[in-house]
Amino acid sequence: MKSIKIEDGNLEFMCVDGIEEFWQRIVNSLKIYNTECFYNENLGLDIRLINEQKVSEYKLEHIVSKLQEWYKREIESIDYEIISEEERTLKAKIYITHKKYSKLEREVSING
Structure with missing residues (x-):
């Protein structure tokens, strides 16, 4: 499969494939869906948000849930x-x- 690469908001028309394409x-999906809303359709507003130390964990859980979906x-x-x-x-x-490409590990930064 071919993919469009977006770097810092600039659209670059180049073809990437394999694990880089995935x-x-x-x-690209996360950039399009960049509004983090702390709302779960099944649960409503998550109770863990009352404890501010859990906000980071909740954001990542939400992102993981969306990627799995x-x-x-x-x-x-x-x-x-x-x-x-910080x-x-x-x-x-x-x-x-990944079922085809095995294990993938990346460090990410999330601003919010």
Whole structure:
């Protein structure tokens, strides 16, 4: 499959394939769905938000849930590890086990 690569809001028309194509689709999906709303359709507003220390965990759980929903045919599992949280920037490692490409590990920054 071919993918359009977006870098810092600039559209670059280039072809990427393999594991890079898969990762680019994830990045593009998350950039399009960049409004983090703390709302779960099944649960309403998550009670864990009362404890502010859990906000980072909730954001990552929400992102993992969306990725599993969107890419359930390709992904076996997704996990994460919070590295740091400074002011409004969260750094984490995302671990994805892809059915075709095996394991993928990337460090990500989430601004919020």
